[in-house]
Amino acid sequence: xxxxxxxxxxxxxxxxxxxxxxxxxxxxxxxxxxxxxxxxxxxxxxxxxxxxxxxxxxxxxxxxxxxxxxxxxxxxxxxxxxxxxxxxxxxxxxxxxxxxxxxxxxxxxxxxxxxxxxxxxxxxxxxxxxxxx
Amino acid sequence: xxxxxxxxxxxxxxxxxxxxxxxxxxxxxxxxxxxxxxxxxxxxxxxxxxxxxxxxxxxxxxxxxxxxxxxxxxxxxxxxxxxxxxxxxxxxxxxxxxxxxxxxxxxxxxxxxxxxxxxxxxxxxxxxxxxxxxxxxxxxxxxxxxxxxxxxxxxxxxxxxxxxxxxxxxxxxxxxxxxxxxxxxxxxxxxxxxxxxxxxxxxxxxxxxxxxxxxxxxxxxxxxxxxxxxxxxxxxxxxxxxxxxxxxxxxxxxxxxxxxxxxxxxxxxxxxxxxxxxxxxxxxxxxxxxxxxxxxxxxxxxxxxxxxxxxxxxxxxxxxxxxxxxxxxxxxxxxxxxxxxxxxxxxxxxxxxxxxxxxxxxxxxxxxxxxxxxxxxxxxxxxxxxxxxxxxxxxxxxxxxxxxxxxxxxxxxxxxxxxxxxxxxxxxxxxxxxxxxxxxxxxxxxxx
Numbered sequence: 001x002x003x004x005x006x007x008x009x010x011x012x013x014x015x016x017x018x019x020x021x022x023x024x025x026x027x028x029x030x031x032x033x034x035x036x037x038x039x040x041x042x043x044x045x046x047x048x049x050x051x052x053x054x055x056x057x058x059x060x061x062x063x064x065x066x067x068x069x070x071x072x073x074x075x076x077x078x079x080x081x082x083x084x085x086x087x088x089x090x091x092x093x094x095x096x097x098x099x100x101x102x103x104x105x106x107x108x109x110x111x112x113x114x115x116x117x118x119x120x121x122x123x124x125x126x127x128x129x130x131x132x133x
Numbered sequence: 134x135x136x137x138x139x140x141x142x143x144x145x146x147x148x149x150x151x152x153x154x155x156x157x158x159x160x161x162x163x164x165x166x167x168x169x170x171x172x173x174x175x176x177x178x179x180x181x182x183x184x185x186x187x188x189x190x191x192x193x194x195x196x197x198x199x200x201x202x203x204x205x206x207x208x209x210x211x212x213x214x215x216x217x218x219x220x221x222x223x224x225x226x227x228x229x230x231x232x233x234x235x236x237x238x239x240x241x242x243x244x245x246x247x248x249x250x251x252x253x254x255x256x257x258x259x260x261x262x263x264x265x266x267x268x269x270x271x272x273x274x275x276x277x278x279x280x281x282x283x284x285x286x287x288x289x290x291x292x293x294x295x296x297x298x299x300x301x302x303x304x305x306x307x308x309x310x311x312x313x314x315x316x317x318x319x320x321x322x323x324x325x326x327x328x329x330x331x332x333x334x335x336x337x338x339x340x341x342x343x344x345x346x347x348x349x350x351x352x353x354x355x356x357x358x359x360x361x362x363x364x365x366x367x368x369x370x371x372x373x374x375x376x377x378x379x380x381x382x383x384x385x386x387x388x389x390x391x392x393x394x395x396x397x398x399x400x401x402x403x404x405x406x407x408x409x410x411x412x413x414x415x416x417x418x419x420x421x422x423x424x425x426x427x428x429x430x431x432x433x434x435x436x437x438x439x440x441x442x443x444x445x446x447x448x449x450x451x452x453x454x455x456x457x458x459x460x461x462x463x464x465x466x467x468x469x470x471x472x473x474x475x476x477x478x479x480x481x482x483x484x485x486x487x488x489x490x491x492x493x494x495x496x497x498x499x500x501x502x503x504x505x506x507x508x509x510x511x512x513x514x515x516x517x518x519x520x521x522x523x524x525x526x527x528x529x530x531x532x533x534x535x536x537x538x539x540x541x542x543x544x545x546x547x548x549x550x551x552x553x554x555x556x557x558x559x560x561x562x563x564x565x566x567x568x569x570x571x572x573x574x575x576x577x578x579x580x581x
Contacts, residue, residue: 040418060418065443067452 001029004095008071008111009120015095016071018111025050025071026099027059027090030124035061038090043079043100050074050103052110057100059090072110074103200565201537202494204515204556205346206267206294206372207403208395211483211560216397216470225466232423234438241437244425244462247469254377255391256384257411262423263465264457267392268300270408271340271370273421273455274390275301277410278338278366279310280419280454286311286336288365290323292345294372295545301340315339321349321508321517329359336365343369343383344376347542347554348515349508357385376513378484388412397471398464407464417441421455486559487514490566494557497570503577507552515556517542517549522577524553530576536569 007015013031017024032038040060050056050070057068079101083089090098105111115123139147144156153159160168179187201209220226231237244262251260264270275287287305289298291314298314305312313331318324323341332339339360343351357367369386371377375395383389391409394400398407412420418441426440444454475483491514498504503521518539520527528538539553546552557566 042418060443063443065449065452 001095003028003117003121005117007095007117008114009117009123010069010071010114011123012069013124014068014071016111016114018105018108021105021108022077022102023072023074023105023108023111024099024102027068027094028120028124029094030127031066032091032094032098035059035066036063037061038087041080041083041087041090041100043081043083044076046076046079048076050076050101059087068100071114072103072108073106075106076101077104078102199535199537200561200569202539202555202557202561202569203537204373204558205540205554206296206392207400208373208375208514208556208558209400209560210375210395210397210558212397212399212471213474215474216467219470220463220467225463232439234436238437240462241425241439243466243469244423244460245427245437246473247465248425250469250472251391251393251409251411254374254382255389255409255411256382257386257389258414259417259420259424260409260411261420261460262425263393263460263462264408264410264422265461266394266404266406266408267370267372267390268294268297268408269457270390270392270410271297271368272301272304273408273457274368274370274388274410274412275310275338275340276304276308276455277388277412277416277419277421278368281416282337282364282366284335284337284365285309286313286333287338287340288313288315288328288331288336289340290315290317290342290345290351291546292317292321292323292347292349293340293342293370294346297342297370297372317345317347319508320510321345321347322351322510323356325355325359328356332359332363332365334364336360336363338366338368338388340368340370343371344373344380344513344515346372347508347517348512349517350376350380350511350513353383353385357387360387373513373515375480375484375487378480379488380513387416393464393468396468398467405461405464407461407468418444419454422457423460483559484513487557490514490559490561490563491516491555491557493563494555494561494566494569497566498555498573501570501574501577504573507549514558515554517552517554519552520573520577522551524551527553527573527576530579531569531572534568534572536572 007017009015009028013028015026015028038059038061042058044056050073052070052073054070055067056070059066059068080099234241248260248262252258264273279285287310289312302312315328315331316324339356341351341356343353345351353369360367366387368388368390369383370390372392373395374391374393389411393407393409410420423439424441425437428436428438430436472480495506495516498518499506505519507517507519524541531538539555542549542552542554
């Protein structure tokens with residue numbers, strides 16, 4: 001799966017897609033692959049705040065429960081409620097239907113410090129090499 | 134999975150197989166200064182005859198021939214020898230409870246049956262594989278409510294078992310939870326007006342016990358409504374699980390915390406007990422402890438596994454839902470056997486005997502001048518009476534006739550100085566009840 005070029009990425013494998021002050025956040029294809037079959041997603045309430053680097057959600061797979069960290073600060077405007085019934089869309093469409101939350105960004109400039117698609121792909125190549133080493 | 138000790142030769146063989154010379158060598162990773170360099174201060178080995186003699190001496194220290202009217206969270210009930218005989222099989226008694234589905238279908242199925250029984254009794258949708266006891270189950274229920282609501286204020290009925298409140302305060306002390314007590318009314322039940330006055334949108338749980346510590350049965354419906362109105366959950370605790378056989382199950386509660394000792398476990402030295410947390414299915418991911426689930430293997434056959442273990446401490450470490458990451462498997466098994474032996478009718482009959490005998494005891498006590506029933510409402514097998522004299526003095530007199538008197542409420546409630554919490558179960562005979570009443574009467578007539 002390719003990594004959309006308009007997204008920005010974190011080292012913890014979240015993606016963020018900002019359009020006019022509202023950003024959509026999810027986990028990357030690499031992350032869903034590492035987690036395995038997702039069975040449950042815990043999402044924050046609409047109106048709650050995300051703080052950069054702090055956990056805001058957890059994704060439970062058959063293997064483990066993983067914390068999801070906020071790539072940027074902001075206020076939740078929408079949470080992907082379809083994940084309650086179809087958490088597996090995180091596996092099948094991590095960069096699309098498997099999105100987690102939409103937030104109103106507190107400081108859109110924060111995204112400049114994140115990786116672009118090319119940098120992220122290089123980063124996970126490195127990870128894969130470490131894993132097979 | 135039995136526990137079998139190893140002979141010195143076998144130990145040597147095992148050490149040789151892994152390439153070390155001695156057991157001590159296995160501990161070399163522990164810095165020198167932290168290692169114990171002398172043998173443990175334990176008595177030496179005993180011969181078989183000495184061991185038998187030792188235990189005969191200890192057994193002779195047991196008090197026998199006493200009748201007890203003491204309950205307050207620990208209840209003496211009939212137990213079948215069948216439970217003991219099955220429970221003492223080595224596969225159950227001496228094994229470290231294994232959970233690997235490949236080798237332990239029996240254990241996992243027993244836990245699953247236990248959970249099912251607990252759901253049927255509590256009117257809840259899911260129950261866990263057990264916790265240490267009722268007090269830790271109650272506290273874990275509060276922590277669960279905190280995780281679900283994200284709020285940190287707890288309103289606890291003053292009529293909750295005093296030791297349960299102590300355990301909750303111990304947990305709360307350094308975890309940022311605020312615990313406040315809600316008083317009881319003249320009828321011994323939770324004060325609804327005071328509750329409403331304290332309920333604000335920062336409360337995670339309202340904790341109430343029923344039958345409560347004074348024996349009074351709480352009406353949970355309105356309490357649930359009040360809690361839910363403020364966005365809080367209702368936690369219903371029960372110390373006397375047998376009451377659930379006749380009292381309406383706490384289905385209105387969001388979380389039920391139960392002490393299951395009444396189901397086949399002797400009072401002993403106050404343990405071991407078995408706690409239970411039961412709740413609604415939508416909260417299952419915030420439940421503490423283990424959970425056994427039913428599933429199908431690759432050939433479609435019915436099977437059992439531990440489920441939702443991804444949130445347990447051995448996987449999530451400090452982020453686990455609870456740091457109680459074990460259960461009381463043997464006690465839960467005893468409870469399962471006990472309940473299955475009694476059956477639906479048997480447990481009901483046992484519970485009804487408790488009510489009948491407790492009512493008879495109250496009527497006998499009320500015939501004594503100066504003895505007054507304190508709270509007017511319905512009760513199960515415990516009730517509160519006020520005596521015209523200190524309960525401690527009366528109990529000291531009763532003990533001379535081999536009667537263990539009622540719980541001294543003044544020791545936990547300064548406002549109830551002359552009050553006694555009397556417990557009567559199906560194990561007490563009519564004659565014993567009459568002797569108890571006569572003993573109380575005599576103790577009260579003694580000159581000061």
